[in-house]
Amino acid sequence: MITTRILHADIYTPLGSTAVRGENMASLWHLPDAEIEVTDKVITYIGAERTDAPKANFTIDAERRAVLPGFVDSHTHLVFGGYRPDEFMWRIAGDTYMEIMERGGGIVSTMKATREATPHDLYEKAKPYLQRMLQMGVTTVEAKSGYGLDKDAELKMLDTINLLNASNDRIDIVATYLGAHAVPPEWADCPDGYINLIINDILPIVKDKARFCDVFCEKGVFTPEQSRRLLQAAKDLGMGIKLHADEIVTTGGAELAAELGAVSADHLLHVSDEGIRALAKSQTIATLLPLTAFTLREEYAPARKMIDAGCAVALATDLNPGSCLSGSIPLMFALACIYMDMTTEEAITALTLNGAAALGLAERIGSLEVGKQGDMVILDSGNINMLPYYTAMNSVRTTIKGGIPVANNDPTSPKSPYIPRLTQI
Numbered sequence: 001m002i003t004t005r006i007l008h009a010d011i012y013t014p015l016g017s018t019a020v021r022g023e024n025m026a027s028l029w030h031l032p033d034a035e036i037e038v039t040d041k042v043i044t045y046i047g048a049e050r051t052d053a054p055k056a057n058f059t060i061d062a063e064r065r066a067v068l069p070g071f072v073d074s075h076t077h078l079v080f081g082g083y084r085p086d087e088f089m090w091r092i093a094g095d096t097y098m099e100i101m102e103r104g105g106g107i108v109s110t111m112k113a114t115r116e117a118t119p120h121d122l123y124e125k126a127k128p129y130l131q132r133m134l135q136m137g138v139t140t141v142e143a144k145s146g147y148g149l150d151k152d153a154e155l156k157m158l159d160t161i162n163l164l165n166a167s168n169d170r171i172d173i174v175a176t177y178l179g180a181h182a183v184p185p186e187w188a189d190c191p192d193g194y195i196n197l198i199i200n201d202i203l204p205i206v207k208d209k210a211r212f213c214d215v216f217c218e219k220g221v222f223t224p225e226q227s228r229r230l231l232q233a234a235k236d237l238g239m240g241i242k243l244h245a246d247e248i249v250t251t252g253g254a255e256l257a258a259e260l261g262a263v264s265a266d267h268l269l270h271v272s273d274e275g276i277r278a279l280a281k282s283q284t285i286a287t288l289l290p291l292t293a294f295t296l297r298e299e300y301a302p303a304r305k306m307i308d309a310g311c312a313v314a315l316a317t318d319l320n321p322g323s324c325l326s327g328s329i330p331l332m333f334a335l336a337c338i339y340m341d342m343t344t345e346e347a348i349t350a351l352t353l354n355g356a357a358a359l360g361l362a363e364r365i366g367s368l369e370v371g372k373q374g375d376m377v378i379l380d381s382g383n384i385n386m387l388p389y390y391t392a393m394n395s396v397r398t399t400i401k402g403g404i405p406v407a408n409n410d411p412t413s414p415k416s417p418y419i420p421r422l423t424q425i
């Protein structure tokens, strides 16, 4: 039995084991000068400091700094081959994301590099991204396939994601199958044939390797009809479903997500009012990715309108080699508050409990409560508004996974905690 006590904690957390929606996103439970006890990874006490507590294996003094649930980055493409810096500059010079795709760049260019990469290459390339995430407070992350676009390369990606998860005890990684990320060149004349191949040959295999099936439902990529067919098949196999929806143009992706009971509809930069109403009435979480709007120089998703309409909003980074090579939680948080009119409390809920719900994990993580996993962050300050105010700078001091400190951004501390290492393959 391993126990950790976190003392002098100024706790801010959403509560519950489901996504929080609408105006409730702004309500955090605030408990100053508190103690959290974690026993064998699970929170066993949270409340006023006890004088009669049993001795623990580890004691961490939070020094009255803010303690929040560990961050959940519920949308990333963290495994990929190659990079696309030249395309990035073309975009800055004025080419659109879609023009670049039509010129053979975009996702298909990462596909080529990913097909060529060995599993070891992909694993080694992803590892440093995970380390940086930990330093920014991320304790659970989702990672999508979708740069292989044929059976073998997609399986290679999913195996890499699952190996990254299995070979470390610092950050949980949830796999999503995104085979329908682009129409692969071999199926350029027949996207329906590619969807059939996925449904008949690939989904029966990946259903045991990925928790979710996702699709890029977008003009020029997969139509709402193709997306519906694919997601219905995934659902029939027991997979959770997600959509890249209304990212570049309005396609009705949000409405489709709500209709199919998707766990999340992601991006939503161009969601219609109809789509917002549909999401508000559904259980589907609106996952917003402000870093992508920022790097694509697009309008931000209408977060304020969505929350005011009663939607459950999550925030994630979308880290990927194309539209958004950034996993910066600090910048994402600042953009959400500065440009999307979210309050600090709403953004915390979006990045913790609602992110957890967007991965179907809200019963286990996403809030600080007895029975949940002891995943948390200690900020540098006792004031949570430092998160957006200290703009794009990391306010996380210590990241704790299952009660064990796994990243520490205070190298001068004489109390620098024990940090386990990622296991090597």
Ligand code: NIG
Binding pocket: 077, 106, 107, 110, 216, 244, 247, 292, 318, 320, 321, 322, 323, 324
């Ligand atoms: O979420 N929109 C589709 N997928 C990614 C971009 C992928 C890429 O350009 O490589 C996204 O933005």
Ligand code: FE
Binding pocket: 075, 076, 077, 244, 318, 320
């Ligand atoms: Fe994405």
